[in-house]
Each structure stands twice: as C-alpha cells, then as structure tokens.
Amino acid sequence: MKLGCSYFGNRIVRHVAADMRGLARHHFTYALHTFSEFDLAFHRKTMKEIVAATHDAGMEAHLDPWGVGKVFGGEAFSQFASEHIFDACQILDDGRPAALACPNNPLFRDFMMEWIAAAAESKADVILWDEPHFHNPNFLGGRAGRWGCRCEFCRKLYRKTRGRAMPAKETPDVVDFKSECLRDFLNLLMERSAAAGLRNALCLAPRRDADASREDWLAWAQLPYLETLGADPYWQWLQKPVEIVSDYSALIKDLCARNGLEAQIWIQVCKIKRGSEAEIGRAIELAAAEGVGNLALWGYEGCAHESWIACDDPPRAWAAALRALKKF
Numbered sequence: 085m086k087l088g089c090s091y092f093g094n095r096i097v098r099h100v101a102a103d104m105r106g107l108a109r110h111h112f113t114y115a116l117h118t119f120s121e122f123d124l125a126f127h128r129k130t131m132k133e134i135v136a137a138t139h140d141a142g143m144e145a146h147l148d149p150w151g152v153g154k155v156f157g158g159e160a161f162s163q164f165a166s167e168h169i170f171d172a173c174q175i176l177d178d179g180r181p182a183a184l185a186c187p188n189n190p191l192f193r194d195f196m197m198e199w200i201a202a203a204a205e206s207k208a209d210v211i212l213w214d215e216p217h218f219h220n221p222n223f224l225g226g227r228a229g230r231w232g233c234r235c236e237f238c239r240k241l242y243r244k245t246r247g248r249a250m251p252a253k254e255t256p257d258v259v260d261f262k263s264e265c266l267r268d269f270l271n272l273l274m275e276r277s278a279a280a281g282l283r284n285a286l287c288l289a290p291r292r293d294a295d296a297s298r299e300d301w302l303a304w305a306q307l308p309y310l311e312t313l314g315a316d317p318y319w320q321w322l323q324k325p326v327e328i329v330s331d332y333s334a335l336i337k338d339l340c341a342r343n344g345l346e347a348q349i350w351i352q353v354c355k356i357k358r359g360s361e362a363e364i365g366r367a368i369e370l371a372a373a374e375g376v377g378n379l380a381l382w383g384y385e386g387c388a389h390e391s392w393i394a395c396d397d398p399p400r401a402w403a404a405a406l407r408a409l410k411k412f
C-alpha cells in the first residue's frame with residue numbers, strides 16, 4: 085500500500101497564525117501578505133482568515149498586489165496577462181505583445197477594481213502598491229532592448245496629451261509620459277481603496293541614483309490618497325554598497341516631510357550573500373539614522389520558503405535583522 089496526500093503549505097491558516105504570533109512577539113506592528121492573482125482566484129476566503137489571524141496576533145494586515153498583471157512587483161504569474169494577451173497586454177516597440185497588462189487598458193483597470201474589492205472584503209488595513217511599472221527589459225519575462233507600451237490606448241493618450249504621434253524610440257518625454265500614466269493609474273486605484281476604507285502605501289523601486297530620482301518621486305509623493313511612501317533600496321540585488329540605503333532613506337524622508345506622508349524603507353533580507361549578513365543591521369541603522377519611522381523586512385525568515393530569492397543562509401540573515409531591530 086502506498087499512501088499520499090497533497091500539501092499546499094503556504095496558505096494553511098493554522099501555520100500562518102502561529103507565524104503571526106511569532107512576529108508579534110518580536111514587536112512587529114504589521115505583516116504584509118502577498119495577494120496574487122492565484123490568491124484572488126482560489127484563496128479569497130482564505131485571505132480573509134489570514135487577515136483575521138494577523139489582527140488576532142495584535143498586528144495590522146497589509147496586502148500587496150503581488151505580480152498582479154505583472155504591473156506590480158513580485159514573482160507570481162499573471163493569469164490576466166495570459167488571458168488577455170491580445171486585448172489588454174503591453175505592446176512593445178517590436179509590435180509584439182508582452183505578458184504584462186497595460187495600466188492604461190480599461191479591462192485591466194476593471195480587473196484591479198475587483199482585486200481592491202476582494203482586498204477590502206478581507207478587512208485588511210493597508211494596501212502596499214508595490215513597484216508599479218511598465219515593461220522592464222531586465223526583469224522576469226522582459227525582452228532585452230525593447231520598451232513599451234505602444235498599445236492603442238497608450239498611443240491615443242500620448243497624442244491627446246502631447247499633440248503628436250508617439251515616437252518609435254523611448255525618448256525622455258516618453259519616459260515622463262509613462263510615469264504620468266502610472267500615476268494616473270495609481271491615483272484611480274488609491275481613490276477606490278480609500279473609499280473602501282483601506283489606507284494606501286506605495287513602494288518605489290530605485291531605477292536611478294537617489295538624486296536623479298528626486299523630481300519623478302516628488303510627483304508620486306503628491307498623489308492625494310497616498311499616506312505612506314517608501315522605497316526598496318536592495319543594495320546587494322542592485323550590486324551597490326549598503327550605503328545607498330542612506331541616500332534613498334534621506335530622499336524618502338524629505339519627500340514625506342514635505343507632503344505630510346509617513347516614510348517607509350524596505351530592508352533587503354532576501355538574496356543576502358553568505359558572510360555578509362551584518363550588512364542587514366547596517367542598512368537598518370542607516371535608514372533609522374535618516375529618521376525613517378517605518379522599517380520593513382523583505383522578507384520573513386530570510387525568504388527561506390522561496391529558493392529563488394532566499395538568502396544563502398536564511399536563519400543567519402533573519403537573526404541579524406531581528407538583532408538590529410531590537411534597538412528600536
């Protein structure tokens with residue numbers, strides 16, 4: 085006799101509840117739960133239970149549209165993109181669709197409203213709008229040397245706002261246009277979320293140096309329904325020294341102070357190289373020294389559960405992070 089049993093461990097609420105109590109014992113005040121399209125389709129009630137378990141542990145529950153449409157950060161696949169490859173995905177400059185939704189496409193905007201409704205239904209406290217972006221040639225699923233989006237909605241909007249056809253090359257003006265489109269998209273999502281009783285947080289990905297990001301990020305800081313603005317300067321991922329955490333923390337802190345927002349910095353506790361775990365403590369010190377009052381780790385137990393982003397030595401990385409946070 086052989087005996088088997090299926091095991092989908094990551095959404096077993098009894099385990100989640102124990103982990104939430106563990107985080108609370110370490111004085112965390114909130115837990116961020118990824119809420120992917122897979123969760124939306126198949127874990128909708130489970131997510132409510134996970135949010136409740138987080139509240140029961142005495143913490144706030146934050147949700148992240150993890151990989152949704154592939155427009156937000158995260159490794160999760162997008163069912164929306166595969167179902168709508170010909171009518172709602174980004175079109176790159178080679179004329180072919182890429183497997184990520186276009187933020188200007190009305191079908192995707194409607195889909196996001198459904199995601200927000202489910203997030204509100206879960207009774208979560210905050211939505212973290214994580215790294216909203218157009219096609220990135222250097223990330224998962226990106227096509228090297230290509231840019232987007234040149235779909236009919238983007239080209240029409242470009243002509244309407246610029247009074248001329250969208251160029252075939254990604255000029256600085258096209259880069260500005262894309263940033264404006266993302267802000268318009270996020271404003272719509274944040275307005276709906278706020279109306280549903282959810283607070284809005286935003287995490288911007290460092291693509292340029294902190295100084296070069298200032299003007300663009302200032303425009304993001306002025307979004308009317310935003311309460312918390314953050315960034316995720318994952319220095320080892322970006323192959324930079326840990327000191328960049330200081331630069332981005334100072335920028336975020338300044339933008340937040342000018343716009344009445346709370347400053348948040350995400351600390352890299354994923355893909356940390358063996359032997360360099362002390363840098364996690366250094367990053368936490370640097371962010372705190374700039375006056376950032378909301379520090380968050382990505383992620384739990386050094387991401388041991390996801391080998392692609394796990395630290396080389398997850399227990400050691402996690403212990404280093406907890407040790408550094410103890411001071412606060």
Ligand SMILES: [Zn+2]
Nearest residue numbers: 186233235238
């Ligand atoms: Zn488009």
